[in-house]
């Protein structure tokens with residue numbers, strides 16, 4: 001049975017924020033968070049070609065990896081259920097229960113908690129437990145890699161995404177940013193892709209982008225807010241204000257930092273008046289329930 005996966009419904013909406021109105025920036029929000037309640041945002045985009053490859057190879061069990069609050073684990077569990085795959089998640093660390101893992105279980109995912117040391121060797125885990133299972137398909141943590149980037153690049157296939165001077169996205173592994181860059185390259189756009197890095201001390205990741213034209217991207221390292229999954233009073237206040245101003249929720253781990261960084265850059269006149277900017281909202285909304 002071949003697999004057909006529809007393009008996600010992720011509307012492009014103008015975003016009006018009173019605090020930056022005088023800057024004359026044309027700001028839009030790409031609502032990837034609306035593509036699905038549980039397979040949302042970039043996780044949906046990144047899974048697409050993994051699922052197609054699995055089906056093509058006649059595999060019916062998706063095996064993947066994540067932390068106890070992983071948006072990717074939940075996306076895989078929900079996508080697996082939707083497209084008739086069994087799912088197995090290796091979870092980093094001691095056994096715990098939370099709303100994310102409960103949802104994974106509800107979608108039928110089998111969870112296996114492994115020590116932080118064992119978790120580092122993901123290929124070994126797969127080999128040890130599924131090496132002899134012909135039906136098991138390996139999906140890298142976060143849905144990363146070429147297949148994941150290919151899925152993300154399709155955002156730029158959408159005609160209304162091809163007119164921006166700048167596209168902004170949060171950066172964890174950077175798979176999303178690379179996918180966007182590939183989409184920009186493919187369509188030969190003059191768009192510059194900006195990544196707001198949510199990890200602290202991650203400057204060495206710049207080396208992964210040397211293959212891309214310097215004017216096509218920029219990584220911003222000053223908005224991590226203390227480090228991965230850390231937040232602070234300023235970010236929390238911002239996230240709160242943004243939700244009450246717009247009706248749009250930003251998760252604390254990624255999108256609140258992305259939007260805080262973007263608004264800060266606009267306030268600092270980093271972008272010239274008239275710049276057309278699109279910010280990507282990559283979902284992760286259940287993250288607000290974690291603290």
Ligand SMILES: *Cc1c(COP(=O)(O)O)cnc(C)c1O
Nearest residue numbers: 071172173174175176254283284
């Ligand atoms: C996973 C995730 C990211 C980070 O994407 P990368 O491709 O790892 O850089 C950003 N935002 C949300 C909501 C996510 O779930």
